[in-house]
Amino acid sequence: MQYKLIIGVFATFYSRHNPLKVPLWIILPCILAALFVILPLLYLGIRAAQAEPETWRWIIRLQTLHIIFRSIILALSVSLLSTLISLPLAFITTKTNIPFKKVFVVASMIPIVIPSYVGAYIFISISSPNGLTHQFISRFFELELISNLSGFTSSLLVLSFLNYPYIYITLRNAFRNMDSSAEETGYLMGFKSPEIFYRIILPQLKPAIISGGLLVSLYTLSDFGAVSLLKYKTFTWAIYNQFEMNGNTNTAAILSLVLYVIATGLLYFESFIRGNKKYHLSSSGAERPSSQFNLGKYKIPCILFCIIVFSISLALPTIVLAYWLLRGLAEGLNLYSNLQLVRNSIILSSASSILVIITAIPLSYLVTRHKGLISNTIEKLCYIGFALPSVSVALALVFIGAKIGQPMYQSLFILIIGCSIIALPAALGPIRSSLLQINPRLEESATTLGKGKFKAAYHTTFRLLKPGTGMAAGLIFLLTMKELPMVLMLSPLNFSTLTTQIWSYTSEAFFAQAAFPALLLIVISSLIMMIFVTSTESKKI
Amino acid sequence: MEPSLLTCDNITKRFGNNLAINKLNIDLRKNEILSILGPSGCGKTTLLRIIAGLEDPDYGNISINNRIIHSKSIRVPTSKRNVGLVFQDYALFPHLTVKENILFGTPRNINNQTKSLILQDLLELTKLFDLEYRYPHELSGGQQQRVALARTLATKPDILLMDEPLSNLDESLRYTLRKELRKIIKENGTATIFVTHDKEEAFSISDRVAVMSDGVLHQIDTPDKLYFWPETKETAILSGTCEFITGIINDGKVRTSLGNLVIRKPYEYSNGSNVEVGIRPSDFNIHVTPNGKCTVLDKEFTGDDTIFYIQSPAGEIVRCKHKIYTSLFAGLKVNLFPSEHTQFNVFMKT
Numbered sequence: 077m078q079y080k081l082i083i084g085v086f087a088t089f090y091s092r093h094n095p096l097k098v099p100l101w102i103i104l105p106c107i108l109a110a111l112f113v114i115l116p117l118l119y120l121g122i123r124a125a126q127a128e129p130e131t132w133r134w135i136i137r138l139q140t141l142h143i144i145f146r147s148i149i150l151a152l153s154v155s156l157l158s159t160l161i162s163l164p165l166a167f168i169t170t171k172t173n174i175p176f177k178k179v180f181v182v183a184s185m186i187p188i189v190i191p192s193y194v195g196a197y198i199f200i201s202i203s204s205p206n207g208l209t210h211q212f213i214s215r216f217f218e219l220e221l222i223s224n225l226s227g228f229t230s231s232l233l234v235l236s237f238l239n240y241p242y243i244y245i246t247l248r249n250a251f252r253n254m255d256s257s258a259e260e261t262g263y264l265m266g267f268k269s270p271e272i273f274y275r276i277i278l279p280q281l282k283p284a285i286i287s288g289g290l291l292v293s294l295y296t297l298s299d300f301g302a303v304s305l306l307k308y309k310t311f312t313w314a315i316y317n318q319f320e321m322n323g324n325t326n327t328a329a330i331l332s333l334v335l336y337v338i339a340t341g342l343l344y345f346e347s348f349i350r351g352n353k354k355y356h357l358s359s360s361g362a363e364r365p366s367s368q369f370n371l372g373k374y375k376i377p378c379i380l381f382c383i384i385v386f387s388i389s390l391a392l393p394t395i396v397l398a399y400w401l402l403r404g405l406a407e408g409l410n411l412y413s414n415l416q417l418v419r420n421s422i423i424l425s426s427a428s429s430i431l432v433i434i435t436a437i438p439l440s441y442l443v444t445r446h447k448g449l450i451s452n453t454i455e456k457l458c459y460i461g462f463a464l465p466s467v468s469v470a471l472a473l474v475f476i477g478a479k480i481g482q483p484m485y486q487s488l489f490i491l492i493i494g495c496s497i498i499a500l501p502a503a504l505g506p507i508r509s510s511l512l513q514i515n516p517r518l519e520e521s522a523t524t525l526g527k528g529k530f531k532a533a534y535h536t537t538f539r540l541l542k543p544g545t546g547m548a549a550g551l552i553f554l555l556t557m558k559e560l561p562m563v564l565m566l567s568p569l570n571f572s573t574l575t576t577q578i579w580s581y582t583s584e585a586f587f588a589q590a591a592f593p594a595l596l597l598i599v600i601s602s603l604i605m606m607i608f609v610t611s612t613e614s615k616k617i
Numbered sequence: 618m619e620p621s622l623l624t625c626d627n628i629t630k631r632f633g634n635n636l637a638i639n640k641l642n643i644d645l646r647k648n649e650i651l652s653i654l655g656p657s658g659c660g661k662t663t664l665l666r667i668i669a670g671l672e673d674p675d676y677g678n679i680s681i682n683n684r685i686i687h688s689k690s691i692r693v694p695t696s697k698r699n700v701g702l703v704f705q706d707y708a709l710f711p712h713l714t715v716k717e718n719i720l721f722g723t724p725r726n727i728n729n730q731t732k733s734l735i736l737q738d739l740l741e742l743t744k745l746f747d748l749e750y751r752y753p754h755e756l757s758g759g760q761q762q763r764v765a766l767a768r769t770l771a772t773k774p775d776i777l778l779m780d781e782p783l784s785n786l787d788e789s790l791r792y793t794l795r796k797e798l799r800k801i802i803k804e805n806g807t808a809t810i811f812v813t814h815d816k817e818e819a820f821s822i823s824d825r826v827a828v829m830s831d832g833v834l835h836q837i838d839t840p841d842k843l844y845f846w847p848e849t850k851e852t853a854i855l856s857g858t859c860e861f862i863t864g865i866i867n868d869g870k871v872r873t874s875l876g877n878l879v880i881r882k883p884y885e886y887s888n889g890s891n892v893e894v895g896i897r898p899s900d901f902n903i904h905v906t907p908n909g910k911c912t913v914l915d916k917e918f919t920g921d922d923t924i925f926y927i928q929s930p931a932g933e934i935v936r937c938k939h940k941i942y943t944s945l946f947a948g949l950k951v952n953l954f955p956s957e958h959t960q961f962n963v964f965m966k967t
Contacts, residue, residue: 517708520671523695524702525722525772532696535721539712 098446099529105438110457113497116472117336117460123329123475131327135334140314144334147310150231150303151296155289157236158243161385162288163281165240166247168378171277172369180382181248182609187389188241189601191558191575193301194594195234197582198396200305203230227308234302237389239295243288250284269369290346294339298465300561305582311335312467316561319471332468339463393598397591404588414577414593421573421597424488424563425556428495429549435496436503436548437541440511441533443504455504462501469497470565477566491566495556502555503548510544511537543611550608557601622647622808623668623776628677630663630832637663638674639832645776645808650799651837652811652819654855655829661812662705664829665778668810669702670695681775701774701807705781707765709753715764716749722772739767742801758786759794766798770805777802777809783818795822816856820844828852844897846881850964853895861893862933864963871963874931875901875911875953881960892963898924898938900961901953909950916945927951 134140162184169180258276267275300312311331318328371378405411439458442451461469473494477485484490514537522532560575567576574597581590623645630638637660645651653661666672668679670686670693679687681700686693710718719739720732740746743763753761762782769777782798783791799822802809813819819826820840827837828851836843836852847853850861864873869883871894878894886892903925914926914934925937925945937953939945955961 515706515708517704517706518710520669520695521702521704521708522710522721523671524669524698524700525768526696526699526724527722528694528696536710 098442101530102438102441102446105435106442106451106454109435109439109500110454112493113457113460113500115476116464116469116497119472119476120329120332120336120468123326124333127326127330131324131330134327135330140331143309143311143314144338146228146308147297147335148338150228150235150308150310151293153228153232154235154239154296155243155292157232158240158292159285159289161236161240162244162247163285164378164381165385166244166251167273168382170248170251172371172378174371174375174378174382182606183382183386183390184244185241185609186602186605187238189554189558189605190238190389190393190598191301191560191578192235192238192299193305193560193575193579193582194597195238195393196230196302196305197578197587197590197594198393199230199234200582200585201396201400201587202392227303227306230306231303231308234306235296235299237385238302239292240389242291242295243285246284246288246291247281250281254280286346286349290342293342294462297335297339297342298467300465300467301579312465312561315465315467315471319565325471325475328468328471332464332471335468336460336464339465343459343463394595397595397598400587400591401595404591407588409588409592411592414574414596417572417574417577417593418596418600420571421557421575422600424492424495424573425553427488427492428499428556429552431492431496432499432503432552433507433545433549436500436507437538437545439500440504440508444508444511445516458504459501461497461499465561466494466498466559467561467565469494470562474565486566486568488568488571491563491568491571494562494566495559496552498559498562499552499555502551506544506547506551507541510541514540546611547608550604553604554601557597620647621645622649622682623810624678624680625664625668626678626680628664628667628674628679630660630667630672630674636832638667641677641829641832641834643827643834643837645810647808648803648806649825650802650809650811650823652813652823652826653829654813654816654819654826656855657814659830660832661829662780665702665780665810665812668776669700669778670698671702699772699775700778701769701772701776702778703762703765703769703780703782705784707753707761707782707785709761709764709768711753714750714752715745715756718753718764719749719767719771721768735771739771742770742804743767744797759790762786762794763801766801770807774807777807779809779811781813782811783813784815791818798822826856828855830855847895847962850893850895853962853964858898858936860896860933860935861964862896862929862931862935863966864892864894866890866892866963871961874929874933875935876955878955878961879959880963886963886965891966893966895962895964896935898922898936900956900959901935901937902956903927903937903939903945904952904954905945905949906952907950909952911951911953913945913947913949913951915947927953929953 165184168174169177169184174180254277258280259272261276263272297310298312299310300316303310304313304316311334315328315331315335318324318331401409439454443455473490477487477490518536518540519532522536523529527535558575560579563573563576564579567573572580574593577593578590578597581587581593621644623643625641625643628638628641628643629636641660641664643651643664653664655661663672667674667687673692674687677687678685678689681698685691686698710721713721716736719736723732723735736749740749743766745760745763745767748756748760748764753764756764762785765782766779783794786794795818811819811822813822820843823840825837826840826843828835828843830851835849835855836847838846840856843852843856847856847859853859862873862875864871864878866872866880866883866886866888867877868888869880870877871880871892873894880886880894910930912928914928916926917924922938925939926934927937928934935953945951
């Protein structure tokens with residue numbers, strides 16, 4: 077009763093004074109979201125402040141600086157290699173007359189659903205001294221062929237071939253939105269096709285490459301599964317180790333903050349070089365399909381390039397997983413135990429999607445329809461999950477949960493909150509851009525027809541927001557499906573998902589047992605990916 | 618005179634440093650169509666949005682049927698004002714059919730029979746038969762406009778507000794629709810405020826016209842009074858083509874480079890005042906004579922009329938209309954004589 081009274085008093089007070097002129101149903105979820113998002117960062121800050129001087133000395137030791145250096149080098153190298161893979165791929169599948177274009181487009185995006193630790197596991201199972209390649213080759217030759225690739229090279233290869241779709245997707249959009257009149261001007265000036273590419277198309281792609289590269293760098297910085305399996309010691313590995321092995325939370329908190337500062341620095345660096353430049357021409361005429369290059373004699377090499385990329389990023393993992401699965405089956409592996417894992421994974425992913433959507437809609441509303449200092453601040457806060465690796469968010473939530481105690485500690489609820497904090501920034505993009513396309517007059521018009529503010533929004537904008545919301549929900553589902561450290565550190569007892577199962581088997585090198593959950597994870601994610609890629613791509617391809 | 622339905626009292630609205638509406642008073646009578654005429658950016662759309670409750674004024678009171686809907690202490694929300702607004706871009710709900718759009722605002726508690734009666738009435742009124750299951754993108758501009766009107770009328774608003782509802786249509790459609798619109802509104806009997814920047818549209822559709830520029834209301838009157846008896850220079854300009862020449866009041870007439878002209882309300886001006894005289898294109902007749910004092914500078918043929926640009930002996934340029942086919946050409950010497958019964962409007966020089 078008292079709660080109701082307090083809420084009632086607050087609501088009347090708010091509607092009387094309404095300092096922001098923003099309806100309560102928008103501002104309340106936004107404030108809650110901002111609070112939840114800022115909580116981990118605050119906690120880490122407090123922890124770091126409590127650290128003894130000794131810990132700080134440990135931090136500025138050469139070894140730690142070395143870890144920072146290694147992380148950054150890996151992030152930059154992965155971005156570079158990903159760009160080298162995705163630039164030709166995006167060009168071929170968007171701007172040329174290559175056959176089977178639709179198939180190639182979908183195939184280029186699918187690797188995004190393969191979790192990095194699964195990639196690492198596949199890589200290890202192929203290349204390790206007792207791995208598949210070795211077994212295969214030693215059957216025919218008496219050779220010790222495969223040397224131990226360094227942790228850096230293997231991490232670079234695995235992360236690049238799995239993360240390149242982030243750049244591919246931004247590049248593909250850039251190619252499609254490019255105004256073909258610039259190219260046509262080039263032709264009129266007598267340039268040849270290669271010249272047009274280097275002098276006209278490539279410069280226009282700069283912002284897409286930068287923002288895609290930033291995305292890949294951030295994912296690499298926060299990646300935990302692949303680097304730890306491949307024994308390349310980066311930041312996330314150090315954070316996890318300090319916490320799990322040494323139980324040293326203060327050090328882990330400081331390391332997290334350092335990583336946060338680096339990631340934020342990258343974000344600002346990106347917006348600094350991108351600036352406010354608008355690269356696209358805003359011609360008011362009718363939209364024309366972007367021009368297509370005729371491949372001619374280059375058709376075969378181009379197809380070959382695509383096929384090589386797909387065989388590394390798609391075919392190889394599938395074949396290896398299938399091999400391990402068959403081998404496991406031959407040894408009498410029981411598959412039924414995995415059904416529980418699938419159920420848990422789907423519960424977790426769906427719950428996170430729902431929670432994220434519920435907060436992302438009011439947030440996007442606030443940001444697009446009520447611009448101002450407060451909405452700007454809240455928006456910036458919500459991107460914390462983007463720069464803070466999930467290991468650190470998980471770390472903070474473990475302790476916050478422990479402070480609160482039951483019923484929060486080790487509950488599914490806190491796990492869902494953790495996954496949502498990490499996934500929130502990804503949902504804001506699609507929802508905000510579809511909200512921008514909906515005429516605000518529709519809602520006003522509904523209010524003049526006698527509907528209250530919430531009802532007006534519900535009957536008009538919410539209905540029209542469905543495609544954007546669907547897309548965002550799919551994205552969150554995919555991200556949560558493959559999320560590892562959060563689930564590893566925050567799961568309630570006896571709650572394991574596909575990811576934790578894969579992790580526990582692969583870290584013990586039980587490849588055959590890990591194969592089936594990994595395949596299940598990839599198949600489920602690919603299906604969801606396929607649904608929303610085809611539904612959004614079918615209009616314009 | 619009909620009693621006032623809507624009263625806006627001393628409305629002021631700022632956007633940052635920009636004064637959008639400055640101490641504006643306006644009233645709307647029952648069954649009346651009132652146009653607000655003004656150039657774009659003069660604050661007329663803001664005024665509509667304030668009346669609808671989509672914006673709040675900084676100062677001022679608004680009441681409908683003697684019930685205050687906005688004052689310092691009272692603020693009735695948009696959904697409770699019973700005011701209908703037709704947007705410039707119609708804002709039809711793209712996910713709903715014509716029928717669903719029209720019935721969107723009808724109360725929940727009325728039964729389906731009543732709803733279909735309302736729908737039939739409105740479809741008949743707006744001539745939208747057979748279109749009720751179409752979606753907005755399947756309609757022409759004119760049809761969309763009528764759906765927007767029907768949707769608003771379905772809620773039986775006390776006041777209908779229309780924000781440039783014809784500006785998205787092509788010229789010929791605009792001409793036929795403005796007649797139709799007046800007919801529909803008059804048949805329906807809802808008091809209406811109609812915002813436009815097109816003076817012809819305002820004159821032909823409305824009972825009274827309010828002329829507005831830079832957030833200030835200059836004059837509210839019937840269309841013909843506005844045209845013939847403008848009280849300010851702004852009204853004269855906004856209500857039709859108008860040129861100004863300087864003159865000095867002399868014995869109830871005004872002395873100008875085009876001769877001594879008869880003025881309206883001569884008793885209001887004292888001898889020797891410096892004034893400006895408003896000249897409408899039909900105020901003078903052209904007489905061609907070799908020793909004429911004025912010179913034809915240019916001519917502009919618009920189909921219905923031919924407009925001549927004529928320079929007076931003092932170098933002032935006025936426009937004159939000439940209806941019949943003529944061999945008048947640039948460079949010709951002419952004399953100008955005031956048309957019969959013309960009383961010129963004079964404005965004190967500022």
